[in-house]
Amino acid sequence: MISRKNILVVEDEFIIADVLTNIFKTAGYNICGVADNVTEALDMIEHSRPDFVLVDIFLKGKTTGIDLAHRLMEMNIPFIYISANANEKVLEAAKVTRPYGFVVKPFREKDVLIALDIAIYRHENQRENGARQNAMLQKKASEILASSKKWEHKVLEVGKSLQPFIPFEFLSVGMQQQEDEDFYELSFFRIAYDEYQLLDAPELMVVTKQKKHELTRLKTADKYSQLAEYYNEQEMSELLSGSSFKKLLVDTYGLKSHLSVPVHLPDSRICYFNFYSRRSTAYQDDHLVLSDRVQPLLANFMAAMINAPNSPMVQKESNYAVKHPVSKSDQPNPFAGIIGGSHLLLTVFDHVMQVSGADSSVLILGESGTGKEKIAERIHALSRRKEKPFVKINCAALPATLIDSELFGHEKGAFTGAYDKKIGKFEQAHGGTLFLDEIGELPLESQSKLLRVLQEREIERIGGRTTIKTDVRIIAATNRNLEKEVADGRFRLDLFYRINVFPIVMPPLRERTEDIPDLAKYFLNIYARKTGKVVRGIAPQVLDSMKNYHWPGNIRELENLIERNVLLTRDDMINSMALPTQLEQNVNAVVTEQKIITMSEGERAHIIAALRKCNGKIWGEGGAASLLNLPPTTLNSKMKKLGIRKDFGI
Numbered sequence: 001m002i003s004r005k006n007i008l009v010v011e012d013e014f015i016i017a018d019v020l021t022n023i024f025k026t027a028g029y030n031i032c033g034v035a036d037n038v039t040e041a042l043d044m045i046e047h048s049r050p051d052f053v054l055v056d057i058f059l060k061g062k063t064t065g066i067d068l069a070h071r072l073m074e075m076n077i078p079f080i081y082i083s084a085n086a087n088e089k090v091l092e093a094a095k096v097t098r099p100y101g102f103v104v105k106p107f108r109e110k111d112v113l114i115a116l117d118i119a120i121y122r123h124e125n126q127r128e129n130g131a132r133q134n135a136m137l138q139k140k141a142s143e144i145l146a147s148s149k150k151w152e153h154k155v156l157e158v159g160k161s162l163q164p165f166i167p168f169e170f171l172s173v174g175m176q177q178q179e180d181e182d183f184y185e186l187s188f189f190r191i192a193y194d195e196y197q198l199l200d201a202p203e204l205m206v207v208t209k210q211k212k213h214e215l216t217r218l219k220t221a222d223k224y225s226q227l228a229e230y231y232n233e234q235e236m237s238e239l240l241s242g243s244s245f246k247k248l249l250v251d252t253y254g255l256k257s258h259l260s261v262p263v264h265l266p267d268s269r270i271c272y273f274n275f276y277s278r279r280s281t282a283y284q285d286d287h288l289v290l291s292d293r294v295q296p297l298l299a300n301f302m303a304a305m306i307n308a309p310n311s312p313m314v315q316k317e318s319n320y321a322v323k324h325p326v327s328k329s330d331q332p333n334p335f336a337g338i339i340g341g342s343h344l345l346l347t348v349f350d351h352v353m354q355v356s357g358a359d360s361s362v363l364i365l366g367e368s369g370t371g372k373e374k375i376a377e378r379i380h381a382l383s384r385r386k387e388k389p390f391v392k393i394n395c396a397a398l399p400a401t402l403i404d405s406e407l408f409g410h411e412k413g414a415f416t417g418a419y420d421k422k423i424g425k426f427e428q429a430h431g432g433t434l435f436l437d438e439i440g441e442l443p444l445e446s447q448s449k450l451l452r453v454l455q456e457r458e459i460e461r462i463g464g465r466t467t468i469k470t471d472v473r474i475i476a477a478t479n480r481n482l483e484k485e486v487a488d489g490r491f492r493l494d495l496f497y498r499i500n501v502f503p504i505v506m507p508p509l510r511e512r513t514e515d516i517p518d519l520a521k522y523f524l525n526i527y528a529r530k531t532g533k534v535v536r537g538i539a540p541q542v543l544d545s546m547k548n549y550h551w552p553g554n555i556r557e558l559e560n561l562i563e564r565n566v567l568l569t570r571d572d573m574i575n576s577m578a579l580p581t582q583l584e585q586n587v588n589a590v591v592t593e594q595k596i597i598t599m600s601e602g603e604r605a606h607i608i609a610a611l612r613k614c615n616g617k618i619w620g621e622g623g624a625a626s627l628l629n630l631p632p633t634t635l636n637s638k639m640k641k642l643g644i645r646k647d648f649g650i
């Protein structure tokens with residue numbers, strides 16, 4: 001039920017504030033105040049705590065709606081921005097405040113009401129998700145306690161159940177160290193999606209080349225807090241300024257951020273779950289909220305574990321000397337066929353696990369060939385929609401005139417050439433997932449239509465008179481910087497907010513070179529099998545040169561290169577590999593697909609690349625015509641001939 005929610009409107013343009021107030025009142029909401037500046041808004045919030053705030057970005061006075069949003073975040077009051085198109089800097093600042101939506105002025109009554117409706121749904125859903133998450137973790141913890149797993153594996157299992165919500169590559173669990181106590185700490189180092197190396201005291205001594213008394217001394221030097229805390233970048237170097245056990249771990253394992261979660265046991269002792277990541281900004285305020293929420297659950301779990309008869313934690317002299325170097329799950333790997341164990345890829349897997357069960361839209365960002373489509377397919381395969389269709393549309397591959405009919409379908413005779421009725425991708429994907437690849441290339445007119453369909457969950461075929469209900473989950477992907485596209489007016493801000501519910505960033509291959517040997521071997525086996533050749537491997541020096549290469553075409557380029565070299569090699573090993581030179585790299589950057597394309601396709605790709613580089617400018621200095629060494633009129637007529645619109649190409 002959406003009515004009777006208290007709404008605060010923060011808007012300095014009197015007429016707009018008045019229009020908004022009327023829209024909400026008519027729709028059954030209660031307006032608890034209208035403020036035209038931040039101070040007044042904060043005053044109103046204190047007196048009549050609103051359920052929701054609509055906030056304009058530029059307001060009267062020095063402080064902006066974004067400043068107010070930061071306060072609203074602290075108070076956990078949901079809000080949406082209502083503003084004219086903002087520039088990139090403003091947008092970036094607005095994004096940090098994680099709004100529940102963004103309405104662009106000028107707006108229709110329907111736009112505002114739907115945005116508010118979605119925002120309320122998302123907020124409530126988030127709360128419900130929190131409760132569901134807790135119930136699920138509680139159930140998991142009880143199952144782990146009741147299982148026959150070894151003591152330290154149980155601790156790992158509980159840590160792993162937190163992984164989708166608190167990312168980590170290294171977890172260490174222990175009590176606050178007293179000087180007279182024997183050193184005890186149990187750590188887990190993640191080495192693959194579901195594989196962890198277990199490190200007990202003796203193993204830590206080997207890895208860190210420290211004696212036990214030295215580890216004890218270092219651990220006593222650690223800073224302990226009563227509340228959960230996180231340390232990213234700057235705070236991290238402050239935390240690690242002296243010598244300590246944490247510093248030793250961070251240096252040994254190349255860790256860059258840290259979340260410390262104290263678990264207050266019923267007997268008033270404190271045990272610590274210390275999470276570490278190799279990303280420098282892995283932890284945020286959300287993780288503190290989550291840590292608080294799971295703290296009672298972890299406390300009960302650890303109390304039971306510490307009191308278990310085989311617990312190594314209660315004994316003065318650790319008898320925990322059995323080697324359990326690797327704990328590998330016996331569950332089928334949900335990411336089989338997606339090769340790589342770099343922490344950047346494992347983070348992607350965690351995000352996929354987190355979002356696949358929900359029905360929210362996902363935006364996959366990343367350069368061409370990084371595996372965006374593969375990840376989209378996996379999200380679908382792991383979702384409750386897996387038995388229903390996964391339908392893909394590449395928004396860049398179709399001329400603007402055909403996109404709408406491709407997406408929404410058309411009736412017979414709807415336009416010249418519509419000889420038959422056509423069912424669009426939305427209808428085809430009913431009940432399943434629609435993958436909108438290269439969404440950044442969608443023309444503005446189609447963006448408005450798409451937004452409406454996403455909001456209203458119904459489509460109208462071109463030339464049709466009836467609306468058709470659709471139940472489709474959207475996964476979109478792009479290799480463009482959508483925020484820049486928004487700031488430059490090429491992508492609708494409201495559509496950006498609608499699809500950017502859960503972004504997943506695919507790392508480029510050059511940032512995860514440790515995955516190259518596994519990927520190379522994987523493709524080598526595939527193509528050796530396909531061609532019937534015996535090729536056993538790739539020489540180490542070739543792998544080294546591959547690690548130093550820039551990979552503009554990412555995994556697709558690597559796959560193509562291995563395929564070619566399997567065909568070319570006369571030995572049973574690949575002993576040399578010609579990697580593209582810088583010049584060839586530039587060409588590959590334009591045409592990343594290594595298939596042979598026609599001359600006009602090549603010309604088209606080249607012109608689009610030039611337009612992108614020049615931000616759509618054709619004439620004059622810094623324009624695409626001068627870059628291509630063509631008279632602007634010639635470029636213009638070529639663009640017309642090849643059907644390239646100025647805004648399509650950039």
Ligand SMILES: Nc1ncnc2c1ncn2[C@@H]1O[C@H](COP(=O)(O)OP(=O)(O)OP(=O)(O)O)[C@@H](O)[C@H]1O
Nearest residue numbers: 337338339340367368369370371372373374555556
């Ligand atoms: N981790 C991986 N393991 C194995 N194969 C992979 C992996 N990632 C990508 N690939 C393969 O690389 C190729 C490119 O992947 P994909 O098409 O998913 O990339 P993309 O980012 O969607 O590219 P584009 O933006 O050009 O559409 C595909 O053949 C895919 O199967």
